[in-house]
């Protein structure tokens with residue numbers, strides 16, 4: 067199982083971190099060990115002093131494929147949820163400054179959190195999905211798939227030019243603006259529309 071992540075897929079988020087708006091999807095990966103298993107506590111990692119949440123829509127790959135055309139891409143995923151791409155922002159800034167890879171900031175154990183899956187039905191309008199994140203019962207991030215620079219289908223097509231997609235792979239589709247810090251004791255809760263899909267406390 068592989069976890070693909072898209073960086074800078076919302077204009078307002080690219081700008082809040084001082085990045086250019088990309089001309090093609092920015093893709094990075096997390097290993098299988100990055101996925102927080104259900105009923106497992108999340109511990110604040112010891113190597114960072116600036117842990118950030120990034121709330122994102124996540125897709126579940128349901129069919130193996132390579133060189134997938136965008137017009138066929140919707141046949142390759144069948145579930146959606148909301149998740150967190152946890153980021154050690156201090157580490158990422160150091161790595162970015164030196165032009166080094168991001169894994170130590172993004173791909174560590176339990177850095178990928180996902181909620182309960184929602185099966186994608188044909189009537190779902192994939193270009194109008196609201197999602198949001200609450201921290202300690204306060205709304206901190208709010209997004210809509212309409213504001214993505216690269217749509218689900220274009221992301222799937224793009225990834226598949228480089229990597230084969232396999233059943234069970236996950237795709238984090240990027241975070242909207244409003245990323246921020248969390249500390250031990252914070253409670254995070256993620257929603258698609260008004261359905262709560264995960265709750266997590268930072269230990």
Ligand code: ZN
Pocket residue numbers: 071072073120122151238240241
């Ligand atoms: Zn992200």
